[in-house]
Amino acid sequence: MDKTYEAIMARKNEILLKSVGLDYKEFENDGIGFDFEKMMDSTGYDYDLMETIQRDNGVGNTPLLDLKNITKLARKYAKPGYGAKILLKDEACNASGSFKARRASISVYHAKKLGFKGVIAATSGNYGAAVASQAAKHGLKCIIVQECYDSELKGQPEIIEKARKCEAFGAEVVRLTVGPELFYQLLLLLEETGYFNASLYTPFGIGGVETLGYELAIQTKEKYGKFPESVVCTNAGGGNLTGTARGLLRANADSLVIAASVNLSGLHMASDKDFNKKSFTTGHTGFGIPFSINPDRSDVPRSAGRPLRYMDEYYTVSQGEVFFVTEMLAELEGLERGPAGNTSLAVAFSLAQKMKEDEIIVVQETEYTGAGKHIQPQLSFAIENGINVEFGNPKDEVPGKSIILPRNPSLISARKLNIDDLRKSYLRSVIKVHSLTKNNLVDTDYLCEELRIDKNKLEKLLGEI
């Protein structure tokens, strides 16, 4: 069979259909939209079953920790009577060391049930370790496809560590240089092996995160007598936020759902030069924004991660701020956790100061840390790559050029993005992809659902683009 780039891309739909076991055509509307809830229900796994699968495989039921010392410090910079209690869902306690185990647990279980001999996932992140860990548990073979090196073969230390962890769980790791052609390599491997595509973006994966939102809502209510006022989710591909928000809804929690990303504006995610100029390989705006405004850019026809359907607010923080709170978590709370997972903690530390003292803000994840991922190798790597690391005001940080650590914790200040700007970008993207014009839009009900707005608001936004 022809394995050239063009030939493989031409067989894309056929390969994906076979390897995911879902016919996405069944969910498509006549116009531009699709039936999201029908797709989420199509997995055949209800909440109780997902919870059972997770419990059986070392996933979920992680502790909700009260960050008393960090809360006390945040209150120092707040007005009297302000400074919400900061709670942390310690997702590093999952098998494989991050919340991604929740996503992998359902996908890999499903692959096993369908009789696949192995699973493949394209990811440079914690998800690879999660799939490898669950595959080990279910006795399935596993291949993880990573973007790992620049053209000088310099690897991002965090990604190299994740490759090591995948190999520890018996997976084969295929390591690639920078570029979107990773998708081509993924398709080649899926076709060659006939393995299941444990994509991050299937309804199995996102459904698996619903337990996270539900658990944290119930844990907060049991201990503090109410649901949290706010829940902060680190946002990259959108699945973490989508799954968590759906879990909160299931618990009937009315918490604000807040997205958090590290600001990497100005760095191009497919640039060979920029690749090693960043200190965060996930949880950043380079994924968070494009995946919010066009979720279907993922490796399945319709992504189940659709953050604009659930997001109430979206904040960014700098790399320097996240490194600072990572050290804060170790120094004040005795918890050594990986930096990227602390993006939401940096945002929560800032937002808590504007909330009342009797309110609760939950940081919904942590991730494991270690060689390569830890704050020291990451800062050391940044310095080696010519990044200027210094103390000052984090708002002066220029991604790819500097990392500004706050000279005082009072300078940690999350910056709010305008969600209407993201909605407008989403609409521009839809108009472009489907060759529409502002005046002949179809499926307006679908667009309203996608953007969580009413028809009047849709009209208003269209008028502004």
Added chain:
Amino acid sequence: MYNKKWKILYERSDNVIRKDSYVEVHIIVLSSEDRTAKIPEETKKVPYEMFVKGFLVNDADLKEEVSIKTITGRVVKGILIKENPTYELGYGNYVSHIMKIKEILRDEIDG
């Protein structure tokens, strides 16, 4: 194809590497001309490359094209670049900023 950059990769070049040794191979997936158009100039300029580890199918020397059998049982062809590949990642150099953060936090908590 093998410029200076690749030479630094080769580990051991004297003896033949025996069948069944654990090794790493390098593959050019797409030459720079065959890469997708939708990428920045600096990425388009360089080939798209891949690295895979596995067990050597036959005795071979470094820089030879070989077949390996990966842990999932796939047979992959590529240029032999490493014998006994290991992990060289660590904690980097001492970074004084981290101690400074600790100091700032202690002052704030005590103060």
